[in-house]
Structure formats: structure tokens, C-alpha cells
Amino acid sequence: MIVRISGEGQYRLDDADAPRLDELEGQVVAIVERGSEDGFLDALKGLLDYVRSHGTPLADDELEGSDVILPPSDVSFDEAAKDFTGEGLIPD
Amino acid sequence: MAGLTGRMSTVVKAKVSKLLDKAEDPAETLDYSYQKQVEQLQNVKKGIADVVTAKKRLQMQESGLQQNVVKLDTQARQALAAGNEALAKTALERKNVAQTELQTLDTQVTELEEQQQKLTDSEQKLRAKIESFRTKKEVIKAQYSAAEAQVRISEAATGVGEQMADVGLAMQRAVDKTENMRARADAVSELEAAGTFEDLTQLGGGEDDIDRQLKQLSSAPAVEDDLAKMKAELGSGPQQAAPAPQISAPAPGEEQPGEGGEPAGAEQPGQSGGQE
Numbered sequence: 001m002i003v004r005i006s007g008e009g010q011y012r013l014d015d016a017d018a019p020r021l022d023e024l025e026g027q028v029v030a031i032v033e034r035g036s037e038d039g040f041l042d043a044l045k046g047l048l049d050y051v052r053s054h055g056t057p058l059a060d061d062e063l064e065g066s067d068v069i070l071p072p073s074d075v076s077f078d079e080a081a082k083d084f085t086g087e088g089l090i091p092d
Numbered sequence: 093m094a095g096l097t098g099r100m101s102t103v104v105k106a107k108v109s110k111l112l113d114k115a116e117d118p119a120e121t122l123d124y125s126y127q128k129q130v131e132q133l134q135n136v137k138k139g140i141a142d143v144v145t146a147k148k149r150l151q152m153q154e155s156g157l158q159q160n161v162v163k164l165d166t167q168a169r170q171a172l173a174a175g176n177e178a179l180a181k182t183a184l185e186r187k188n189v190a191q192t193e194l195q196t197l198d199t200q201v202t203e204l205e206e207q208q209q210k211l212t213d214s215e216q217k218l219r220a221k222i223e224s225f226r227t228k229k230e231v232i233k234a235q236y237s238a239a240e241a242q243v244r245i246s247e248a249a250t251g252v253g254e255q256m257a258d259v260g261l262a263m264q265r266a267v268d269k270t271e272n273m274r275a276r277a278d279a280v281s282e283l284e285a286a287g288t289f290e291d292l293t294q295l296g297g298g299e300d301d302i303d304r305q306l307k308q309l310s311s312a313p314a315v316e317d318d319l320a321k322m323k324a325e326l327g328s329g330p331q332q333a334a335p336a337p338q339i340s341a342p343a344p345g346e347e348q349p350g351e352g353g354e355p356a357g358a359e360q361p362g363q364s365g366g367q368e
Binding site: 006007008063069070072083 | 214
């Protein structure tokens with residue numbers, strides 16, 4: 001499974017990592033949906049760090065499409081809220 | 093193919109795919125897409141240059157504000173030495189505003205530096221992928237049947253396209269950020285243009301509109317602290333009526349001969365108050 005962290009790069013992860021990744025992502029979305037910024041940065045960092053620590057970076061000259069694309073590490077709570085909740089599901 | 097069912101990655105992926113130019117017919121568009129990749133690389137370079145320009149603008153504004161801080165501090169000292177506490181306070185309030193702005197600018201410059209670094213990294217990645225695509229497509233064309241080549245080249249193009257799209261998103265965010273910063277920087281320029289940081293001694297002690305706005309902007313405790321500190325430094329306690337006139341150059345001839353050049357301190361004799 002290839003995961004891209006937007007603005008950073010691509011990582012190759014074992015397919016077996018998908019459930020955990022799904023869980024971590026769910027935590028970030030849950031925080032965003034709750035509408036309170038508390039814990040947002042930690043949860044996001046937890047998700048991205050999981051990818052960084054469990055994945056192997058793709059070489060720059062590897063030409064692969066990603067199965068999963070995650071937001072950049074500096075995405076703000078407001079940006080995330082706009083993108084991942086309510087009508088934001090349909091990207092503009 | 094594994095993937096997440098998660099909402100977030102789906103949205104981000106959709107965003108990227110939207111920017112991704114789907115090649116209609118890889119064989120036909122092969123060279124065209126390579127040309128587009130090279131164009132995109134130029135765009136990224138331009139994007140980086142824009143970030144650098146924005147950063148320089150902020151840095152210039154920073155150095156201007158730094159000068160203002162020094163100037164206002166000096167003015168406050170002079171005003172206090174001359175016994176005009178109200179004017180000193182106004183100067184310190186403005187200094188406080190300038191300092192707050194400086195801190196904001198500092199954060200923004202750091203942010204832009206990070207953006208610049210990220211974009212530079214992305215540009216290098218994109219360059220590597222484009223180069224890899226260029227060689228790979230020749231190899232594929234030579235090795236595979238037309239049909240097979242189409243599939244493989246299309247896959248490779250997706251890899252490059254995704255990187256291009258991602259850089260595009262990063263650039264968009266950088267542009268948004270610099271635009272926000274510019275709006276704020278313009279607001280500071282307006283304050284400057286309105287004479288906020290100009291020579292206060294020209295204004296006299298009167299309170300104008302700017303003053304009232306500034307009082308809301310500046311943090312009162314910080315100003316009081318500054319004022320107290322300055323008073324202590326000048327050696328003029330709040331009770332003391334006579335300010336020590338050591339800021340402005342002493343008038344010629346008025347200098348005390350003294351025994352060995354004592355620093356002009358607060359305990360100079362013969363200078364009882366009464367002069368404003």
C-alpha cells in the first residue's frame with residue numbers, strides 16, 4: 001500500500017497496517033467533527049508519524065500512484081474542518 | 093489494492109485527483125505530458141520565487157519596525173527626562189504596538205521559510221520523477237507492444253501527475269498564506285503611513301485618534317512595566333519632582349567641572365526642579 005503525506009512524499013506500507021491507519025485517521029476526523037481544536041495536532045501527528053515510522057519512503061524516481069493521500073503536516077484545524085466535515089466532503 | 097475507507101484520505105485524494113490531468117490517450121499524449129511536466133516545474137520555480145519575495149518584503153518591514161522601536165524608546169526616555177510622563181507613555185504604547193507587530197512578522201517569516209524549504213524539496217522530487225519518466229517512457233516504448241506500453245506509461249504518468257498535483261496544492265496553500273500575510277503587512281504599513289511611529293515630540297502631548305486606537309491595541313501592563321523600568325533607569329522615582337536632565341546634550345558651558353568626570357547621575361546638585 002502506498003501512502004502519500006501531502007507536501008512531504010510517499011511511503012510504502014504493509015497492507016496489514018491499513019486497519020491501524022484507518023483507526024488513527026478516524027481519530028483525527030472525530031476531533032475535527034467535534035469542532036474543538038483540543039488534541040487535533042497530537043492526533044494528526046500520531047497518524048503521520050505512524051506512516052513515517054512504519055513505511056519506507058519511495059525513491060524520488062519511483063513513479064507510483066498512491067492508494068492513500070493524507071493531508072500535510074501543517075494543515076490547520078480550520079482547513080481540516082472545512083475539508084472533512086459536512087459539505088466539505090465534496091472538494092471544491 | 094488496499095486503501096482506507098476513511099473520510100479524510102478520501103477527501104485529500106479527491107483533491108489531488110481533481111488536479112491530476114488524466115491522460116486520455118497515453119501514447120498520443122506522451123510527449124505532450126512530458127512537456128506539461130516541464131512547464132509545471134517552471135511554475136514551481138516561480139512559486140518559490142514568489143515566496144522568497146514575500147519573505148523579503150516582510151523582512152524589510154521588520155527592520156523598519158525595529159528602527160521604530162529604538163526611536164520610540166529614545167523618545168520615551170527623552171520625554172520622561174523632560175518630565176512629560178504622558179508623552180512618554182504614549183511613546184511606550186506605540187513601541188508596544190510595534191513590538192507586537194515585530195513578533196507577528198517574525199513568526200510569519202519563519203513560516204515562509206518553512207514553506208520555501210518544503211516547496212524546494214517538492215521541486216526536487218518532481219524534477220527527479222520527471223527525469224525518471226522521460227527515460228522510462230523510452231524504455232517502455234522500445235520494450236513493449238503498443239497496448240502494453242500504453243498501460244505501463246499511463247501508470248508512470250500517474251506517478252508523476254500525482255506529484256505534480258501535490259506540488260500544485262502546496263503552492264496554492266503557500267499563495268494563500270502569503271496573501272493573508274500581505275493583508276496584515278498592508279495594515280501595518282497603513283499604521284506607519286498614518287504617522288503612528290513618527291516623531292512624537294512633533295505631536296505634543298495631545299491625544300489623537302491614533303492614540304485612542306493604540307491604547308486598545310497595546311497591552312497596558314507591558315507599557316506600565318516599561319515606564320516603571322525607564323523611571324528606575326533614569327533614577328527618577330515617581331515621587332521625585334526633578335527629572336535628571338541627562339538625555340539631551342548638556343548646554344555648552346553649563347557643564348560642571350567636577351572632580352574626574354562623574355557620570356551625569358541623578359544626584360547632581362543645584363538642579364532643583366521648576367523648569368518644564
